[in-house]
Amino acid sequence: MSEKIPRQFYYFLTAFFVLNLIQSAFTELIFDEAYYWYYSQNMAWGFFDHPPLVALLIKISSLFFNGELGVRFMSCVISALNLVILWLLIDRPEKNRFIPHFFILVFSMTLLNAYGFFTLPDTPLLFFTSCFLLTYKHFLKDPKYSTAILLGIFMAALMYSKYHAVLVIVFVLLSNLNLVKSKYAWLSVLVALLCYAPHFYWLYENDFVSIKYHLYERPNDAYQFEKYTLGFFVNLIALFGLTFPLIYYALLKTKGKDLFNRALLFLTYGVILFFFISSFNRRVQTQWIIIICIPLVVIVYNFMLEHKQVLKWMVRLGIINAFLILYLRAGLIYQPLLFDFHYESHGNKTWVDGIREEVGEIPVVFENSYRNAPMYEFYSGGIPTFSLNNVMYRKNQYSIDTSEERVRGKKVAYLSKYINDNTFSYTKPDGWVYKGKYISDFDSYRKLECTLKEETVSLDGSDYHLQVFNPYNFDIELSKLKFSVAYLSPYKNTLGLKRIAPKPVEENLPFLTKKDTTHFLVEIPQYDTEKVGYIRIVISENGLYPGLNSKPIPVN
Known part of the structure; x- marks a missing residue:
């Protein structure tokens, strides 16, 4: 870790950092960044969609700047530091003669470039993947308590960045199963769990809402080869642009000659295989596989140094990629450069x-x-x-x-x-x-929770036991509420609604008592126009469209 880095490297690194600062200041936020900025206004140990590290980055950025730079400043900082760590992951002494080639390689990777300034959960995920791999590399050479503790901290930081980080940890473990016999490796796991305990507690306090949503509740569609699996392969190409043939050629030709290179290969192939299998169930978003950029920078750069013909063509195609990326980056600021294409950072x-x-x-x-x-x-x-x-x-x-x-x-x-x-x-x-x-007097009760005692329902007119929990600190008049059944497809997309009139078990009940559960009997009407896989019990208040008051309930 004490390796001396040549001055030329810092010249390129400074140019990269300044470019990202300028880009950050003059590019309007994209929608996800605005959403994560909203996270940062009320910091917590977790949020609905993601762990809290992206919000922490924004919170720290806001201490230094206002506006867009107050959202992105820390992304610029850790993206620059990420390049330093990637450089330290490469052992070859001849690398000091090929510093421009290293920057051409990383700058030509499209999403790795974009996450140099956008503040998204993948931004810290990329950074801490590099930190984790560098620490693991030193752990392999000299396992000791200090390195094990640092490794555990970075494992927790990975998981605080994004839930997909578990793939990084799992595939590195699979590359070296002897770790299960190492007391230092178990210490790393213990440290990681201790550091991650606040988020586990947040999940418990919030009924594991994030896990339930990502695994069970989000809508999907029927499998389409073009949209799902073919789209996955398109994403593998989009990550690297024109250099993709050389990058995947280098990957295929690289062998795991030691435990660290084996870890890089397991991580890359493991993520690709995992999301290839996932593509038969749902559409894989490009950023989900961005994590392979980190091991591939090391793999490809080492391969370039060994094969000068590949290095020559990587530089040629990488420069074209870089100019295209610079043009697109300018288009993020000034829309006419993108012709009629409207991106979410515009307007x-x-x-x-x-x-x-x-x-x-x-x-x-x-x-x-x-x-x-x-x-x-x-x-x-x-x-x-x-x-x-x-x-x-x-x-x-x-x-x-x-x-x-x-x-x-x-x-x-x-x-x-x-x-x-x-x-x-x-x-x-x-x-x-x-x-x-x-x-003039807005009111909504979107946190009312509807559950059925029965785990499944039949659309045959039977009565079911409905429980409605009022989490608010005030009573709610039943006359303000309209109940409906929402019919969902087998892929949990809403097909339609039918009004229902639940009968309170307690007669003459005027309201839902605060912080209490009210019991009803309810009949679920038939719905014959399309195949129904699930239902929800939903509530409309004050003439508004019904909310999401229950989880999807399977229809048998």
């Missing part, structure tokens, strides 16, 4: 100002948009927003935090595509049309 200030000009300083409720709600709050200077999620959408951070209380009882501007009595409308630069109206 956000414009549409926020347009809506704000109509509604003024009052809070804004977006129906079914955890993306637009935080973007509006960010660019409006902190005007409170809320994403009210209905049965046609999905749960998110707004479903579990206290943001509902920020708009309760207030006059709000309500923006949705599910309303017909709108008093104004607004068309965003991307063509999305919002219909809006004003609600």
Whole structure:
């Protein structure tokens, strides 16, 4: 770790860092960044979709800067540090004569380049993967308590970045099963678990909401080869652009001649195989496989140093890749460079100002948009927003935090595509049309929880035992609530709704008691038009579209 790095390396590194700072300052946020910025406004040990490290990066960035740089500054810092660590992972002494070639290689990797400034969960995931691999490399040479503890800390940091990080840990373990006999390896695991304990406790306190959503509740579609498996292979190419043939050629030709190289190969092939199998069940997003960029930088650069013909062509194609990436990066700032293509970093200030000009300083409720709600709050200077999620959408951070209380009882501007009595409308630069109206005394009860005592249902008119838990600190009048059954496809997409009238077990019940469960009998109507795989019991309040009040319940 004490290796002396040549001055030329730092020249390139400084240029990379400054470029990312400039890009960060002049590129508007993308929607996911706005969502994670919203996370950082109320720090916790976990959030609905991801562990908390991405929010921590933004929180630290905001201590130094405002605006976009106040979201991205730490991403620029750790992305630069990541290149240093990747350099230290390469042992060959001749590498000091090929520093520009190293930077051409890493700069030409499309998503590795993008995550040099975007603040997303993959940004710390990439950084801590490099940290983990460098520490593991030293652990293999000299296992001792200090290295084992550091390895455990980095394992926890990986898992605090993104749940996919478990693949990094598992595939490195599989590359060296003798680790199960090492007391130092077990110490690393213990340290990791201790460091990760606060997040485990957060999951427990929140009924494992993140795990349940990712594994069981998110909608899907029927398998399509072009969209799923072929799309997965397209993603493998998109990661590297024009250099992809050389990168995968280097991978195929590299052998695991020692335990560390074996770990790099297991990690790369393991992630590819895992998501290839996953592609038969769901669409694999490009960023899910970005983690292979870290071991491949080491594998490919070592291969380039051994095979000068490959190095020559990697430089040629990498330079073309780099110029294309620079052009696209400029297009993130100035849309006309991308012709008619509208990316999500374009026009956000414009549409926020347009809506704000109509509604003024009052809070804004977006129906079914955890993306637009935080973007509006960010660019409006902190005007409170809320994403009210209905049965046609999905749960998110707004479903579990206290943001509902920020708009309760207030006059709000309500923006949705599910309303017909709108008093104004607004068309965003991307063509999305919002219909809006004003609600003088906004109220919603999206945290009401519906469960059936029965684990499955039949659509035969039978009665079922419905339990409705009121988590709020106030009673809710039953007259304000309308119950429905939402019918879901086998892939958990909502097909339609039917109104139901649950009968309270307790007669003459006027309200749902605060912090208590109320019992009903309910009949589930038939739904014959399409095949039904699941149902939800959902609740509409104050004339709003029904929420996501129960988990999907299987139909037998």
